[in-house]
Amino acid sequence: MPVATLVWLHLDDDLPALSQLAGLRKLHPDSLVIVLANQPDDGDALSLFSAGVSGYCNAHATVANLRQVANVVKAGGLWIGETLMKRLLASTQSALSRISGAALSLDEAASDSNDPMSTLTKREQEVARSVANGSSNKEVARELGITERTVKAHVGSVFKKLNVRDRLQLVLIVNGRRQA
Amino acid sequence: MPVATLVWLHLDDDLPALSQLAGLRKLHPDSLVIVLANQPDDGDALSLFSAGVSGYCNAHATVANLRQVANVVKAGGLWIGETLMKRLLASTQSALSRISGAALSLDEAASDSNDPMSTLTKREQEVARSVANGSSNKEVARELGITERTVKAHVGSVFKKLNVRDRLQLVLIVNGRRQA
DNA sequence: AGCGCTATTGGACCAAAGGACAGTGCCGCG
DNA sequence: CGCGGCACTGTCCTTTGGTCCAATAGCGCT
Numbered sequence: 001m002p003v004a005t006l007v008w009l010h011l012d013d014d015l016p017a018l019s020q021l022a023g024l025r026k027l028h029p030d031s032l033v034i035v036l037a038n039q040p041d042d043g044d045a046l047s048l049f050s051a052g053v054s055g056y057c058n059a060h061a062t063v064a065n066l067r068q069v070a071n072v073v074k075a076g077g078l079w080i081g082e083t084l085m086k087r088l089l090a091s092t093q094s095a096l097s098r099i100s101g102a103a104l105s106l107d108e109a110a111s112d113s114n115d116p117m118s119t120l121t122k123r124e125q126e127v128a129r130s131v132a133n134g135s136s137n138k139e140v141a142r143e144l145g146i147t148e149r150t151v152k153a154h155v156g157s158v159f160k161k162l163n164v165r166d167r168l169q170l171v172l173i174v175n176g177r178r179q180a
Numbered sequence: 181m182p183v184a185t186l187v188w189l190h191l192d193d194d195l196p197a198l199s200q201l202a203g204l205r206k207l208h209p210d211s212l213v214i215v216l217a218n219q220p221d222d223g224d225a226l227s228l229f230s231a232g233v234s235g236y237c238n239a240h241a242t243v244a245n246l247r248q249v250a251n252v253v254k255a256g257g258l259w260i261g262e263t264l265m266k267r268l269l270a271s272t273q274s275a276l277s278r279i280s281g282a283a284l285s286l287d288e289a290a291s292d293s294n295d296p297m298s299t300l301t302k303r304e305q306e307v308a309r310s311v312a313n314g315s316s317n318k319e320v321a322r323e324l325g326i327t328e329r330t331v332k333a334h335v336g337s338v339f340k341k342l343n344v345r346d347r348l349q350l351v352l353i354v355n356g357r358r359q360a
Numbered sequence: 361a362g363c364g365c366t367a368t369t370g371g372a373c374c375a376a377a378g379g380a381c382a383g384t385g386c387c388g389c390g
Numbered sequence: 391c392g393c394g395g396c397a398c399t400g401t402c403c404t405t406t407g408g409t410c411c412a413a414t415a416g417c418g419c420t
Contacts (some may be wrong), residue, residue: 013313039314041355071251072252078258078260088394105347117396120397121396123397123398124396129346134349136346146398146399147398147400149399152379153399154398155378156379156389165378166316167348167377168314168316168348171351172313172314175352176220260389272379301365302366303367303368304366315407316407317408328366329368332407332408333368335407336408336409336410339408347408
C-alpha cells in the first residue's frame with residue numbers, strides 16, 4: 001500500500017460539507033481526508049463517508065485525540081464516532097433483528113475517546129446532558145437535587161472546558177455526538 | 181488512554197458468533213477483540229460490532245493485512261471491511277434520503293408533512309435555521325439584515341407554530357433530536 | 361377594492377441566562 | 391498536615407431572551 005497524504009478538512013459551517021470536500025479533492029485528489037466539524041452532524045458524516053472520506057470528528061477534540069484519529073487513518077482504517085456507528089447499525093434492520101437486544105448493552109463508558117464530554121467531571125457531564133436535553137437551569141436543578149445557583153456554576157465550568165459561549169452551542173456540541 | 185490487550189477471536193463455524201464472543205469476554209473482559217471469520221458474514225459482523233468488538237475480518241487474510249487491522253484497533257479505531265462499510269452506508273440510504281430530504285426542505289422550502297419546518301414561512305425558516313446553527317438574536321439579525329426586534333418577532337412566531345417554549349427546544353426539533 | 365398573510369419594527373416589561381466576585385466542606389494524595 | 395480538585399452555594403450585575411401590546415407596508419387573491 002502506497003503511503004498516502006493525510007489532509008484535514010475543517011468545515012466552514014456556512015457552506016455545504018460535500019461541496020467543501022469537492023473543492024478539497026481538486027487540490028488533493030489522492031489524499032486521505034479527515035473532516036473536522038465545529039458542529040458534528042451524523043447526516044453530514046454519512047454523506048462524507050459515502051463520498052470517501054476517511055474520518056469525521058469534532059473540531060473541538062483534543063490534540064491527543066486528533067493524533068489518534070490520524071494514526072487510525074494512516075493505518076488504513078476509518079474513524080467513525082460511536083454515535084455514527086450506532087446509527088449505521090441501527091439503520092440496518094436485519095442486523096437489529098439478529099442482535100436481540102445485545103446492542104442495548106453497549107457500554108457508554110467505553111465511548112470513543114474524542115468525545116468532548118470526556119474532559120468534564122462526572123457532575124458536569126450530568127448537567128451538560130440535562131441541558132442538552134433541553135432543560136432550563138431551574139429544571140436541571142430540580143432533576144439533580146441541587147440549587148439553580150450550582151447548576152449555573154457547573155454550566156459555566158462546562159462552557160469553559162468545552163470552549164463554548166452559551167448553552168445553545170453546548171447543545172450543538174453534545175448532541176452532535178449523541179443520539180436521542 | 182491505557183494500552184488495552186488485543187485479543188483475536190477465531191470463529192468456530194458451528195457455533196453462534198455472539199455466544200463465542202460472550203465466552204471470550206468472560207476470560208478477557210477488558211480486551212479489544214478482533215474477530216476472524218472463515219466465512220465472513222456481514223450479518224454476523226453487524227451483530228458483533230453491536231456487541232462491541234473492534235474488528236472483524238477474514239481469517240484467511242494475509243499477515244500484512246492482519247497487522248494492519250491490529251494497528252488500527254490498537255490506535256483506537258474500528259476495523260470494518262470495505263464491503264461492510266459500503267453495506268452499512270447503502271442500508272442507510274433511506275435514513276440518508278430522509279436527512280437530505282429535510283435539508284432540501286430547508287434549502288428549497290419543499291413541503292414535507294413530517295418536517296416541522298414546513299409549517300413555517302420562508303423567513304421564519306431562515307430565522308429558525310440560523311438559531312439552530314447557534315446564532316443569538318443579534319447575530320441572526322446581522323446575518324439576515326434585519327433588526328433584532330424583527331428576529332424576536334419571527335422567533336416568537338416560530339415557537340408558536342412549532343409549539344416550543346424556547347430556542348433550546350427549537351434547536352432540538354430542527355436538528356432532529358425531538359419530535360415536533 | 362377589500363382582505364389575509366407576511367415582513368418589518370417599536371415600546372415596555374419580566375424571566376432567564378451568564379459571569380465575576382466570594383465562600384465552605386469533603387476527599388484523596390503526597 | 392497542607393494542598394488541589396470537586397461540589398455546593400451566595401450576592402450582585404449585565405445581557406439576552408421572550409412576551410404582550412401596537413403599528414405600517416407590500417403582495418396576492420377574490
